[in-house]
Amino acid sequence: MLSFLESPFYQAGIVLALILVLTGIDHLLPHRTELIHPRAGSWIMATALLLCFVILNTIFLFRINEVVAYFSRSVVSYILLLLFSYGWCYLLSGVHFDEAGSFRWLWFVLTLVYMVFFAIAYTIRGIIAIADREEGR
Numbered sequence: 001m002l003s004f005l006e007s008p009f010y011q012a013g014i015v016l017a018l019i020l021v022l023t024g025i026d027h028l029l030p031h032r033t034e035l036i037h038p039r040a041g042s043w044i045m046a047t048a049l050l051l052c053f054v055i056l057n058t059i060f061l062f063r064i065n066e067v068v069a070y071f072s073r074s075v076v077s078y079i080l081l082l083l084f085s086y087g088w089c090y091l092l093s094g095v096h097f098d099e100a101g102s103f104r105w106l107w108f109v110l111t112l113v114y115m116v117f118f119a120i121a122y123t124i125r126g127i128i129a130i131a132d133r134e135e136g137r
Helices: 008-028 041-063 067-093 103-136
Strands: none
Touching (some): 041 067, 067 103
16 A cells, blocks of 8 residues: 555655655744744754654665665665755755754764664564574474
8 A cells, every 4th residue: 555655765755745844834933042043943843854764764674675775775865865954954044054053963863873773673674584484494
């Protein structure tokens, strides 16, 4: 039913559409300046949606047969999503992500988390395959 979601590019497209819509709505809303930088709303929203992509993309690894091809497409789609998010948020806010807060470090950590999640999911998948083979004997 939702087999089109097995493609990392479709996953990135959905997240990209959510980034466009939700950051656009956030840009139109008034902000209180006591809590965060006044123009950091789009950066916060994009970072949260990038985390959603990381989780969604890693979960779909369990349904994929060709892991290497999926991983390479996933990394390319993640990098494209990062680049687009940076450009879009810069256009909306008018500030670099260092000026809006510590988003450079958040994105760096998010990228490392993505690689760790992918490694964990790949390892779990291998353990399940070994257990299935042992059960078959």
